[in-house]
Structure formats: structure tokens, C-alpha cells
Amino acid sequence: MSNLAETSNRRRTHEELLAEHRATLGARRMRYGFFAQLLFRGMDLLYGSRPSFQKFKVLEIVARVPYQAWEVIGYVAITHTSADQYFARRIFDRVRESRVQQDNEQWHLLILEELIERKKLRVNFFLHIVVPQALAFAYYYLSWLLYAVRPDLSYLLNAELEDHAEHEYAQFVLDHPELESEPFHSAFEADYGSFGSLADLFRQIGYDERTHKLESLAHIENARFR
Ligand SMILES: [Fe+2]
Ligand SMILES: [Fe+2]
Numbered sequence: 001m002s003n004l005a006e007t008s009n010r011r012r013t014h015e016e017l018l019a020e021h022r023a024t025l026g027a028r029r030m031r032y033g034f035f036a037q038l039l040f041r042g043m044d045l046l047y048g049s050r051p052s053f054q055k056f057k058v059l060e061i062v063a064r065v066p067y068q069a070w071e072v073i074g075y076v077a078i079t080h081t082s083a084d085q086y087f088a089r090r091i092f093d094r095v096r097e098s099r100v101q102q103d104n105e106q107w108h109l110l111i112l113e114e115l116i117e118r119k120k121l122r123v124n125f126f127l128h129i130v131v132p133q134a135l136a137f138a139y140y141y142l143s144w145l146l147y148a149v150r151p152d153l154s155y156l157l158n159a160e161l162e163d164h165a166e167h168e169y170a171q172f173v174l175d176h177p178e179l180e181s182e183p184f185h186s187a188f189e190a191d192y193g194s195f196g197s198l199a200d201l202f203r204q205i206g207y208d209e210r211t212h213k214l215e216s217l218a219h220i221e222n223a224r225f226r
Helices: 003-009 014-026 034-047 053-081 085-118 125-149 151-175 177-181 198-220
Strands: none
Touching: 014 151, 014 198, 034 053, 034 125, 034 151, 053 085, 053 125, 053 151, 085 198, 125 151, 151 198, 177 198
């Protein structure tokens, strides 16, 4: 597993989270390619251009699927290369990394669902349940196909998605100063961590997204299993 994944798993202090938040706000967004722009514009049309709890939920549903696609392809590759133990081991390390990232996105999603429920925010069955699943379905097969044919492009697309998420969470904290005084209580604190406020929770999630982005960018150079 990469050092980046381990670094992300360590929960940060309030001061560290403030510094990471400032770093994101001071950094430029990546230049997004065709598929990323299509997804972001489609989401803006459906859910509004400003970040919101409901829009983040949709983003997290979609964010999990490239890791699922990579995991599945990794297992297929291991099956057909198990005669070369060192090669199989290297692929398995990649699969394990995908699983850690997938679990991390899962906690993001569960915490957002919990917040939406607790705040009694409006959820539309079609817009917030059916459409996200359809988006995730399409995005899964796009990631799967790219990973099978041009894995570097699959990593790049994911890096763009993660970069977008990192900046959206940072902007959300900036736009909502009231989050600084809202306590974070969750059934998933033991799994994901405890934070002094919702602002710090979202700073941590944004930091996770940056870690995912850096991991994907690091794989572009050596995208193919070898
Ligand atoms: Fe996430
Ligand atoms: Fe992410």
C-alpha cells in the first residue's frame, strides 16, 4: 500500500486541517478533460453550481466506482498472472490500495447520508437516488473500459474527479462559516475519526480527496501492470 494512503488515514489536528484547507484554496484546479467536464457540468445543471450536502452525496456515490472497477480488473489480472509470484504481488498491492480508497469514499458517503438525514434535508427520489445510480453505472463502465485499454487515462480522469472534489469541499467550508460551530457527532466516528466541528470534518474529507488525487497522479507514469 502506498505511503500516501497511510498518511491520509492519520487524523489531523485543527491547526493541521486549517493549513491543509489554506493549501487547497491557494492551489489551482487541474485542467479538466472532456469526460470530467461533462460530469461536472451535468451535475451543476441537476444540482446547482454551488456545493451542498445533497450534491456531495451524489459526488461520493460516483467517486467510489473507479476504485471498484480497478479492483475488479486487478483481480482478473492476478488470476491470469499468478504463475509469476512477484508480478501477482505487485498487482495485489494495487488492488489493496483501491480497496482502502474505496472504503475511505464509503465513509464519506455514509457520513453525508447521516448528515442529510439528521438535518432533514429534502431528498428527491429521482434526482438524489435514481440519477446518481445511473451516473455511477455509466462512470463505472467508463473507468473500467479506460483502465483496460489506457489505464493512464483512467488514473488521470480519477485525479480530475478528486481534484474537483477537493476544491468543492474547500469552497463549501469557506462559504459556510456556521459550520465552525456545528459539532460533529456520528455513528461512524470510531471508523472515520472525531472532529471538533463540521468545518473540520469537511476539511479532512477535502484532504482525503487530495490524497486520492495524488495517488492517481503517481500511478499515471507506470499505469500498466508490470
Ligand atoms: Fe470522497
Ligand atoms: Fe476521493
